[in-house]
Amino acid sequence: MANELLYTGKSKSVYAGDDNHTCILEFRDSATAGNGAKKAELEGKGVLNAEITSILYRYLEKNGIETHFVKMLDETRMLAKKVDIINVEVIVRNLAAGSFSKRYGVPEGTPLKNTVLEFCLKSDELGDPMMNESQITALGIASQKELETMKDMALRINALLSALFDRCDIILVDFKLEFGKHDDRIVLADEISPDSCRFWDKATGKKLDKDRFRRDLGDVLGAYREVLRRLKHAQPL
Numbered sequence: 656m657a658n659e660l661l662y663t664g665k666s667k668s669v670y671a672g673d674d675n676h677t678c679i680l681e682f683r684d685s686a687t688a689g690n691g692a693k694k695a696e697l698e699g700k701g702v703l704n705a706e707i708t709s710i711l712y713r714y715l716e717k718n719g720i721e722t723h724f725v726k727m728l729d730e731t732r733m734l735a736k737k738v739d740i741i742n743v744e745v746i747v748r749n750l751a752a753g754s755f756s757k758r759y760g761v762p763e764g765t766p767l768k769n770t771v772l773e774f775c776l777k778s779d780e781l782g783d784p785m786m787n788e789s790q791i792t793a794l795g796i797a798s799q800k801e802l803e804t805m806k807d808m809a810l811r812i813n814a815l816l817s818a819l820f821d822r823c824d825i826i827l828v829d830f831k832l833e834f835g836k837h838d839d840r841i842v843l844a845d846e847i848s849p850d851s852c853r854f855w856d857k858a859t860g861k862k863l864d865k866d867r868f869r870r871d872l873g874d875v876l877g878a879y880r881e882v883l884r885r886l887k888h889a890q891p892l
């Protein structure tokens with residue numbers, strides 16, 4: 656029997672696993688930007704993002720980060736621990752870019768005196784508004800203890816990924832994480848890919864991420880392929 660489709664997101668589909676503790680994330684070729692305003696099918700993106708995510712999640716697991724990753728079932732389908740997603744996106748910033756630059760009027764690439772952590776409500780209808788910790792705890796989206804765990808994990812993930820991408824001659828500018836609860840433990844869920852990160856080539860500053868799609872810079876998949884090629888070369892495992 657085919658596994659039941661639980662949810663169709665903008666870039667992935669979620670299926671039930673063979674038991675109640677697992678689910679299957681299928682990485683599709685769909686690309687969206689501007690909260691779904693811009694859409695395209697980029698043939699091969701699903702395979703690239705699935706492989707990049709699997710490399711990064713195995714690397715993070717090996718370095719003490721609990722993730723939902725179990726194994727790849729094929730080129731686009733990942734078996735994961737099924738989690739209750741915590742309804743905030745955690746954004747980690749090493750350099751100013753994107754919405755941060757726009758909101759605070761600072762040029763992209765401006766160095767930051769400390770790592771910036773931001774929380775946004777996961778809500779497409781509301782446009783993922785930023786939330787502070789007291790707002791998150793007031794609405795019962797996460798407890799203060801859970802927030803502390805997510806912040807601690809996000810900073811450890813940033814240190815691990817920044818070091819790995821540095822070896823790839825890539826600057827990890829910023830990225831978005833999602834966490835979930837599995838057996839009362841907080842684990843890293845969802846994906847880490849050029850869809851959810853900003854990657855800049857260290858030598859040239861060339862963008863190697865979804866900004867190529869958002870800003871019509873061309874050769875989106877060539878950039879994703881380059882990230883994967885360099886990651887494989889760095890042999891993180």
Ligand SMILES: Nc1ncnc2c1ncn2[C@@H]1O[C@H](COP(=O)(O)OP(=O)(O)OP(=O)(O)O)[C@@H](O)[C@H]1O
Nearest residue numbers: 664665666667669678723735736737738740844845
């Ligand atoms: N291990 C997991 N267990 C359950 N749900 C998960 C897990 N990992 C990721 N998800 C959820 O699966 C969905 C993946 O689909 P996709 O990323 O395409 O969604 P999306 O369009 O970005 O929408 P959303 O706003 O819900 O994130 C997301 O809702 C994500 O939160």
Ligand SMILES: [Mg+2]
Nearest residue numbers: 664665666845
């Ligand atoms: Mg998503």
